[in-house]
Amino acid sequence: MQDRVPAPGKENRVRIRLDDGQTIEGVFEYADEASVQGSAYNKANVLPDDVCAALGVPTSAEPKDAYSRVVDLIATLKSDVTKRIVFGTYTGNSGDSQEINLGFEPLIVFVRKADQFLEDVTSGSSGLYPYFEYAISQQLRDEDSSSLEITKSGFIVYYGNQRYSPLLNYHNGKYCYVAIKGTV
Numbered sequence: 001m002q003d004r005v006p007a008p009g010k011e012n013r014v015r016i017r018l019d020d021g022q023t024i025e026g027v028f029e030y031a032d033e034a035s036v037q038g039s040a041y042n043k044a045n046v047l048p049d050d051v052c053a054a055l056g057v058p059t060s061a062e063p064k065d066a067y068s069r070v071v072d073l074i075a076t077l078k079s080d081v082t083k084r085i086v087f088g089t090y091t092g093n094s095g096d097s098q099e100i101n102l103g104f105e106p107l108i109v110f111v112r113k114a115d116q117f118l119e120d121v122t123s124g125s126s127g128l129y130p131y132f133e134y135a136i137s138q139q140l141r142d143e144d145s146s147s148l149e150i151t152k153s154g155f156i157v158y159y160g161n162q163r164y165s166p167l168l169n170y171h172n173g174k175y176c177y178v179a180i181k182g183t184v
Contacts, residue, residue, distance in 0.1 A: 001047040001062055086179045089114065094159065094171035102154035107182040109155045111148055113167075114174040155179070 006013070014028045039045050047066055052059045055069045090100050147158040147166045157168035157175070168175060 001043045002060060003043045084181045086181070087176070088179070089174060089176045090157075092157075092159075092167075092169040092171055092173035092175060095169060097156050097158045098169050099151065099156045100154045100177070102179055104154075104181055105152045106150055106155065106179040109148065109150060109177055109179045111155075111157065111166075111168055111175055111177045113170075114176045 012028045013025060016024045016026075018024070047061065047063055049059045051066065052061055055061075055066055055073070057065050057069050061069075086102060086106075088100075088102075090098070092098070147168045149156045149158075155177075159167065159169045167173070
């Protein structure tokens, strides 16, 4: 987008050509007695160079080009997000542990019992076993989860100790997880 640059002394002048070919020239002025003048429609206000650079479009691009690029970037982002986030379920087998194979090493995994509401887990109700846990990849973590471990191909859930750590492999328990792909 480029600002219009009038000849010196011709700023804001307009020429109106009537149907019969006659022309009238004058200075373009608003007659609406606006209480707020509003912003000027110019390149600096509509499509500044830094916005063009951020979008990867030339500084001569029109607003429609910028909008099109934003649409493309959103589509790419949506595609990337759906490739990086994996949702799934598993059933507990009451063994000491169970490996869930995702085919990749997740950056982070969240697991919760499918029929357990998160507010129940955090309410501190007596007799309620915790069924929510998360683990962070070795690349990021500074402490280990006691009942969930990330591996090179997915994660391992452990039966857990009902008093101190979540039960993530309870017999026939239905669990859901969110795993996020990525690297640090």
